[in-house]
Amino acid sequence: MLFTGIVQNLERRTLNRSLSSLIAILILLCGILLIMGLFIWRLSNFSGNITEMKDRALDLLENLKTWIAETFAFSSEKQEQLIKQQGSQSSNRTGNMLISFANSTVSVMVNTILVLVYTYLFLYYRNRIKQFILKLVPSDKELKAKKIIEEATQVSRHYLTGLAMMIVILWILYGIGFTLVGVENAVFFAVLCGILEIVPFIGNITGTSITVLAVVAQGGQTSQILGVIGVYLLIQFIQTYIIEPLVVGDQVNINPLFTIMALVAGESIWGIAGMVLAIPMLGIFKIICDHIPSLQPYGYLIGTDKKKRKKLFHKKD
DSSP states (O other), X not given: OTTHHHHHHHHHTTOOHHHHHHHHHHHHHHHHHHHHHHHHHHHHHHHTTHHHHHHHHHXXXXXXXXXXXXXXXXOHHHHHHHHHHXXXXXXXTHHHHHHHHHHHHHHHHHHHHHHHHHHHHHHHTHHHHHHHHHHHSOGGGHHHHHHHHHHHHHHHHHHHHHHHHHHHHHHHHHHHHHHHHTOTTHHHHHHHHHHHTTSTTHHHHHHHHHHHHXXXXXXXXXXXXXXXXXXXXXXXXXXXXXXXXXXXXXXXXXXXXXXXXXXXXXXHHHHHHHHHHHHHHHHHHHHHHHHSGGGHHHHHHHSOSSOOOOOTTOOOO
């Protein structure tokens, strides 16, 4: 759905459907490689400080052990003994973990190729899929079915396009904020926080928590940690009240309760990919409910009372 508009524009320029779909896949692949390349580039710079961060983390661990010994009368020797017991138990699982990691890596590579192939085939056969859906409904309901399909396609495309633009804006804002606070490798953490915004609610908290832990491991002062938290709160305010209404808009008009439930269900069904797709899929379900009288109560239940606002860069289809 995200690339349907691109493919349609290419087809209007006299390109055939197979070539247009292939170009869309290449654009997707280049985008993924670009983000991975930027991430790896910043990670290579970040890796130079890993040894120093490790030493600081060990110092923090020693201070924590001393605090536990003084507060709970649990001596350092007993703590070391407990750690060794846990280490001996975990060492027996190291071989299985390596095998599982290798299998997971191969699985990710295979699934990535399959997703690209699926996307190409969906783009190529999109009209056949649409006609299949229309053949399932009675002839007197065909116009309503067409309207539902068109609205579902538009809401997903607008949401995903707006989300991509919002992530780029957040990269800039987090990069500026973390740099001003004095976070080492600020660009790396800005890119990380921006990408994690793909998953609503959970992603931004996760990215900021990782940044705070990194600042602590880097030996950052309390003022620097509070600065990172302040940057997070400020950007969240800007994102909620300025960026999202202008760039994303209320394309997916779902209340927070069912948003979180959809994220949990998506993760249990398809992992991270399911969490990314949960919101637009729930938006499509709401559109279907809103157009079918018997399902309208469910559409009302998962929706909100806010009036739908157009995003800043909305174009008529």
